[in-house]
Amino acid sequence: MVMNSKERTLAALKGLEPDRVPIYVTVVAELAEALARMIGIAPDPCDAYLTNRISHAALLTALGNDVVGIGATAPPGRGTSTLPDGCRVDEWGFVYRSVAHPFGTYDEIVGRPLAGITTSRDLAHYDLPDPSARGRFDVAAEHAARYGQTHALLGVIECTVFEMAWNLVGLEPFLIDMALGKDYVGELLDRVADYSIDVGLALLDLGADMMLTGDDLGMDIGPMISPRMWRRYLKPRLQRVFDAYRAASPDVILAYHTCGSVLPFLDELIEMGMEVLNPIQVTARGMDSAMLKRKYGRRIAFCGGVDQRHVLPYGTPGDVEREVRQRLSDLGPGGGYVLAPTHDIQADTPASNVLALFEAAKQWGRYPLSDNLLQEEPPTAA
Numbered sequence: 001m002v003m004n005s006k007e008r009t010l011a012a013l014k015g016l017e018p019d020r021v022p023i024y025v026t027v028v029a030e031l032a033e034a035l036a037r038m039i040g041i042a043p044d045p046c047d048a049y050l051t052n053r054i055s056h057a058a059l060l061t062a063l064g065n066d067v068v069g070i071g072a073t074a075p076p077g078r079g080t081s082t083l084p085d086g087c088r089v090d091e092w093g094f095v096y097r098s099v100a101h102p103f104g105t106y107d108e109i110v111g112r113p114l115a116g117i118t119t120s121r122d123l124a125h126y127d128l129p130d131p132s133a134r135g136r137f138d139v140a141a142e143h144a145a146r147y148g149q150t151h152a153l154l155g156v157i158e159c160t161v162f163e164m165a166w167n168l169v170g171l172e173p174f175l176i177d178m179a180l181g182k183d184y185v186g187e188l189l190d191r192v193a194d195y196s197i198d199v200g201l202a203l204l205d206l207g208a209d210m211m212l213t214g215d216d217l218g219m220d221i222g223p224m225i226s227p228r229m230w231r232r233y234l235k236p237r238l239q240r241v242f243d244a245y246r247a248a249s250p251d252v253i254l255a256y257h258t259c260g261s262v263l264p265f266l267d268e269l270i271e272m273g274m275e276v277l278n279p280i281q282v283t284a285r286g287m288d289s290a291m292l293k294r295k296y297g298r299r300i301a302f303c304g305g306v307d308q309r310h311v312l313p314y315g316t317p318g319d320v321e322r323e324v325r326q327r328l329s330d331l332g333p334g335g336g337y338v339l340a341p342t343h344d345i346q347a348d349t350p351a352s353n354v355l356a357l358f359e360a361a362k363q364w365g366r367y368p369l370s371d372n373l374l375q376e377e378p379p380t381a382a
Contacts, residue, residue, distance in 0.1 A: 005066035009152035009338060010209060013253050013276060013301045017335040021328060021365035022066035023358065024154070024303060024340045030104050030347035031354065032056045038351055039063070046139055047074040049092065049164075052344040053156040053212070057143055061151060064358040067338065068147040070208060071156035072199045075135035087111070091129045092168070103313065104347025114168040118177075120184040126168075128191055131198035137206065144206040155208030158257050160196045161237045162215035162225075165189050175225070178233055185233065193237040197244045204245065210253040211245050212278065213238070218260020220284045227264050235268065242273045255303065259343070261285040270299050279304030279342040280331070289330035301336040306357065308341040313348040317356035322374075324360035329373040332365065339365060 003011065003019045011018040027035065032043035032055070041059045045051055054069040061068065074080065080090045087110065088096045095111025114126055130136075144153055159167065165188050166174040177185050200211055215238075217223055217230065225234075245252055255276035256269055261284040266277070277300055281287050289305050305327040306312065311319050324339065331337040339361050345354060364373060 005061075005151040006149070006209070009066045010253075012335050012338060013210070015298075015301065015334070015336045017367040020367060021332050021361065021369075022152070022338045023064050023361050023365075024067035024338050025060060025063070025065055025354065025357065026052050026069070026341075026344045027056065027060070027354065028052055028104070028344055028347050029055070031345055031349060031351065032059060034351040035059060035063070035354060038355070046071075047079045047090075048072060049090065049094075050156055050158055053154075053158065054139070054143075057147065061147065063355070064362060066152060067154050067210075068143055068151045069154045069156045069212070070140040070143050070203055070206060072131065072136050072202075073139045075133040075138075078129075078133065093126075094167070102348070109167070112168055112170055114188075115170055115173075117169055117184055118182065120187050123184045123188055123191075128195050131195055131202065136199075137202050140203060140206055144208075148207045152210065153206070153208045154255075155200055155203035155206075155211045157196050157200045157203070157241075158212060158214040160213040160215055160241055161189055161193050162217070162234050164192045164195075168192075178225075178229060189233060189237050193241055196241050200241065200245050201248050204249045204252060208249075208252065210255055210276070212255045212257055213241060214255075214257025214278070216257075216259045217265055218258055218262040218281070218284060220260060222261045222285060223264055224260070227268075230265065231268075235272070239272050246273065259284070261287055263287070266296065270296070274300060276301045276303055276338075278302075279340065281342045282307055282327075283309050283342070289327055293331050293333075293336075297331075297334065297336055301338070302331050303338040304340045304342050305331055306339065306341045308343040308345055308349075312341060312345055312353050312357070313350075315353065317352055320353045320356040321360040321364075324357060325364050325373050328361075328364055328369060332369050335367075 008018040009022040036043045041062050043056050045055045054071040057068050074091050078091045080088050093113030096107040097110045099108045254273050256274040257278045259281050263286050311323040
């Protein structure tokens, strides 16, 4: 039975085998422009802190995305502006400079609104953006109206507690201040969690089927924060976010994003209510996709796994096809998988490799998956 994108994704995330494995790909603006030139659908960037997760819906659904991200955007009159020195500043107070790298232009944060904070008195002078500002959810409402009946709507609240807090301050000083027990730390985390709750509840009102929360907890070699520190500062606040979403929408699917090697946190995240793990950074220590499926596949679903670090930017379309087949083989059997890259696909990735990803996912991702997925010739298109 052929399903639409919404039916397909929700079935997969409930541990069922739909007609094929659903797809959710996100790309940076430069790559979106390259794809647009190839297929003739204009990119559509959003003015938001997490812009790549919610931008280019028309372009990416035309290529094959089954999921559409919706999120808060800057309201009219509070959008990102350009400073006299060419840097840009957003409504949070982050200052960005566009820096040319070998892989493309990247917006680096060069100014943080809470840099140098030491006490709760300093925090009193800073206001987070107003989640209820007029126009905050205009774009989200437009996307929900356009795609909500046909595609799974993903409410994007990444940087839910930890990551937004440390970004406001700076990673190293915030980690030091957590260890020292500075008095502003708990208050800032509470305020960020409150913001995430308010934004998430608005997205649920618009019809979000899933909520993508998240805070990167891992590095390539292991966690960047100890489980003890996580339990002290972050777990109770994340639990409060989960509980608020679940109370507002009992059927909502709770997804959690964390890059890196994060095995020590998974059991507790599942106990808290996490139902989908993203992005499965297969290049990080211990994050073997087949092992994760064996160990956790009866308890949670997975979204991600396609290597964005090596294969997508530097491989051939044939390499991309083999990578897709590998992740389908590891994570797809029995359902519980949305195929996605391990990060927003960056500007150093050839557009042809993005097209190869979509094509391979559609060809090889049809259920029932072959027992010899890694050896067989491509199936004949229906």
